[in-house]
Amino acid sequence: MSAFMFGESESPLYGVYHSPLNYQANERAFLICMPLGHEYYKNYSGMRMLADELALQGHHVLRFCYKGTGDSSGDSHQFDIEQALHDIKIAQAELKELSGIDVCSVFGMRMGATLAALSAQDVQYDKLIFWDPIISGREYTESLMTIHAEVISDSNRFLETYLEKERFPEQVVGLPFSTQLRQQIDDIHLSNISSIKANSISIFCSANDQKVEDFIVQCKQNQSIAVNLQSCTSIVNWEDTTGIEKMVHPGSNIGKFVLEANK
Numbered sequence: 501m502s503a504f505m506f507g508e509s510e511s512p513l514y515g516v517y518h519s520p521l522n523y524q525a526n527e528r529a530f531l532i533c534m535p536l537g538h539e540y541y542k543n544y545s546g547m548r549m550l551a552d553e554l555a556l557q558g559h560h561v562l563r564f565c566y567k568g569t570g571d572s573s574g575d576s577h578q579f580d581i582e583q584a585l586h587d588i589k590i591a592q593a594e595l596k597e598l599s600g601i602d603v604c605s606v607f608g609m610r611m612g613a614t615l616a617a618l619s620a621q622d623v624q625y626d627k628l629i630f631w632d633p634i635i636s637g638r639e640y641t642e643s644l645m646t647i648h649a650e651v652i653s654d655s656n657r658f659l660e661t662y663l664e665k666e667r668f669p670e671q672v673v674g675l676p677f678s679t680q681l682r683q684q685i686d687d688i689h690l691s692n693i694s695s696i697k698a699n700s701i702s703i704f705c706s707a708n709d710q711k712v713e714d715f716i717v718q719c720k721q722n723q724s725i726a727v728n729l730q731s732c733t734s735i736v737n738w739e740d741t742t743g744i745e746k747m748v749h750p751g752s753n754i755g756k757f758v759l760e761a762n763k
Contacts, residue, residue, distance in 0.1 A: 501552075507590045514571035515564040515591065517598055518551045524558020528626060529599035530761065531592050532563045533612035537644065538673040538744065540569060543609060546750045550607065553758050560599035564591045577676045581615070581684040588619040607757065610634055610738070617690055625698040629760055631753070632738065633703060635711035637688030643739055648672045650741045673744070690715050700726040702760045704753065706735045730756065 501519075505512040520527060532547055534540050551561040565572040566587045568579035592604045605627040608616035613633035620628065634640045651657065651673055670678045691714065701719060705712055716727045734751030750757070 501555075506594045507587070511567055511573045513564050513567060513573070513587055513590060515562055515594065516548075516551070517595075518555035518561040518563075520558045520560055521556050522558045524762070526762065527558050527560070527601070528761065529560040529595050529601040529604045530554055530562070531588070531595050531604050531606045531616075532561065533588060533606055533608040533616045534563070534565070534570075535610035535612045536569070537675050537677070539610050539738070539748075542744075542746070542748045544747075546748050547609065550750060550754055550757060553754055554607075554761055557758055557762060559761060560595065560601065562591060562595040562598065577678065579676070580681055581688070584615050585619050588615060589623060592619075592623060592625075605629070605761070607631075607761070608633065611640065611685075614688060614690065617693060617696060618688070620696040620698050621693060623697060626700075627761070628696070628698045628701045629757060630701070630703045631732070631757070632706050632736070633690070633712070633715075634688070635690045635709070635715055637685040641682050641685050644672050644677070647739060647741055647744070651744060654741070691718060695723055696725060698725060701728075703727070703729050704732050704756065705729065706732045706737070730760075732756070 501516060503514070503516045506515055507513040532551060534547060535543055547563060551563050554561045564587070566579065566584045568574035568576050568583070595604050596602060603624055603626045606616045606625055607629045608614070609631045611634050613630035614637075616628060616630070617633065670676065696719060703712060703716065712729065716729055719725050719727045732753050733756065734749070734753045736748055
C-alpha cells in the first residue's frame with residue numbers, strides 16, 4: 501500500500517494504491533469511489549478494508565479523495581459535482597497506468613456509486629459494483645437536511661440546541677453544503693442516463709428500493725449490459741442519526757463484494 505499525490509500539478513489529488521498481493525488469473529483494476537459528506541468519514545476505514553481484501557485477492561486498487569475532500573488539494577467549500585466527475589476520470593487514468601490494465605472497474609458507495617455511473621457515460625469500464633447507490637439526488641438532499649435538523653436539535657449532543665438554520669448557513673452535519681452543490685445534486689437522477697459504458701453492473705442494496713429496480717430495468721432495456729441486484733447481508737440504515745458518529749463496518753458484505761469482483 502502506498503500513498504501519493506497525482507493528477508494536475510496545480511490541484512493534485514490524494515490517492516492510496518494497493519498493489520496485488522496474490523496471483524489472480526482474472527485480475528482487475530478497481531477504482532474506489534467514496535461517498536460524500538459525513539458518509540465519507542463513516543465509511544473510510546470500511547473502504548480501506550475492502551481495498552485490502554481486493555488486493556489480497558490479486559486485484560489492483562486505487563482509493564482517492566475528490567478535490568476539496570479528504571487529503572486532496574482544494575477548499576471544501578469549492579467542491580462540486582462537475583469537479584468530482586473530472587477527478588474520477590483522472591483517477592481511472594492513473595490506475596490504468598499503475599496497473600497496466602486498459603479498462604478499469606469501479607466499486608462505488610452511495611453518492612460515490614452515483615458519480616461512477618455518471619462518469620460511465622464518457623468512460624468505458626469493465627465491472628461496476630455499487631453499494632446502496634443514490635438514484636434520486638433530490639431525495640438524497642432532502643434526507644441530508646432531515647438528518648442535519650435532527651442532529652443539531654439533539655440535546656444529548658449539544659448543551660444548546662440549534663434550531664435556526666441561520667446558525668449553520670450552507671452546512672450539513674458539520675460539513676460545507678452550498679446552495680450551488682445542493683442544486684447540482686438535486687438535478688441528478690440516474691433514470692436520466694441514456695447509456696452506461698460498462699460490461700456489467702452489480703448493485704447491492706440494504707433495503708428494497710423501487711427506484712433501484714427501475715434503474716436496472718432501464719439499463720437492460722437501453723443497452724445490452726449484464727445487471728444484477730443482490731441484497732446486503734449487513735444492513736445499514738443511512739438515515740439513522742443515533743449512531744451518526746460511528747464508523748460503518750461492511751461486515752459480511754465484504755465477502756459478497758469480493759466474490760462479485762472475482763467473477
